[in-house]
Amino acid sequence: MDGRNLRTAVALMLLPLAASAADPAWIGEARTVATSVPPKLLAVLRAEIDKGGPEGAIATCSEVAPQLAREASQASGWAIRRVSLRQRNPKAVPDDWERATLQDFDRRAAAGENPATLERAEAVSVDGQTVWRYMRALPTQELCLNCHGPADKLSAAVRAQLQSRYPNDLAVGYSVGQIRGAMTIRKPQP
Ligand code: HEC
Incomplete structure (x- = not known):
């Protein structure tokens, strides 16, 4: 990281995470990308549940969610996925940064923050390259x-379906308002 990137990274770390006029442009872009996918998935889920009950929507969920993420990724240039501290898809395991963020989201929600607006944005250095990272909670x-x-x-x-498709499922036992997981997106700084 050269001096300029280092100063930028330090400045970013000091920024408040809530939306602010001082946010660098990439955070606004990340927020737009990360909030664009969940409403689309929710609409498909609702329609499928209306048609065939929740058991009919399970297959859709496992196919449509990654498909929507791929489309948004191609359109935006951000790598997009979902992670959880208690994952259903065994691939949805968070890395260290994501795990710390999810734990922080849980703490902030418990302290009374609105889970629907929890986010974290940070420019991190990976092998000398600045990578923009952004996470948004999914309540x-x-x-x-x-x-x-x-x-x-x-x-x-x-x-029955969950047992056969996801034998190691950890993603049950939630109540309304708890954080189920998060959208996590990243892009190398151009
Ligand atoms: C019809 C059943 C169904 C409903 C309703 C549903 N999910 Fe899921 N969810 C799944 C399945 C199945 C997976 C695993 C998908 C896969 O294979 O990647 C999943 C995975 C996830 C993941 C990815 C992390 C993980 O645990 O694998 C998140 C986050 C998530 N769901 C959040 C939600 C939220 C938030 C809602 C409500 C808005 C919701 N889900 C509603 C079935 C459902």
Whole structure:
């Protein structure tokens, strides 16, 4: 990292994380990208649940979520994925930065912050290259409980599908307002 990048990184670390006029442009861009995918997925989920119940939406969820992420990635140039401290997809394991962020989101939500607006943005240095990283919390809503709620509240059909597709599923037992996971996106500084 040269002197200028170092100063930028230090300046970024000192910035408050809430939206502010002083945010560098990349944070606004990251926020737009990270908040564009979840509403699209939610709309598909709702439609599928209306059509075939939650058990009918499980396959859709595992295919549509990565597909929407791929499309948004191609359109924006940001690498996009979802992670969780208690993942369902075994690939959704957070790295150290993501884990620390998810733990911080849990603390901030417990302290009364609105889980829907929790975010973290940071320019980090990876092998001498500055990488922009941004995470945005995904709070559990009522609809999510169909597939992420307490195990005894899931329908038998949902339980059966989850057991066969995700034998190591950790993503049940949530209640409304808890943080289910987060969108995590990154892009090398051009
Ligand atoms: C129809 C069932 C269903 C509903 C409803 C549902 N999910 Fe999921 N969720 C899944 C499945 C299945 C996966 C694993 C997808 C995969 O294979 O990548 C998943 C994965 C996730 C992940 C990725 C991390 C992980 O644990 O693998 C997050 C985050 C997530 N869901 C959040 C939510 C939120 C928030 C809601 C409500 C807005 C929600 N889900 C509603 C079935 C559902």
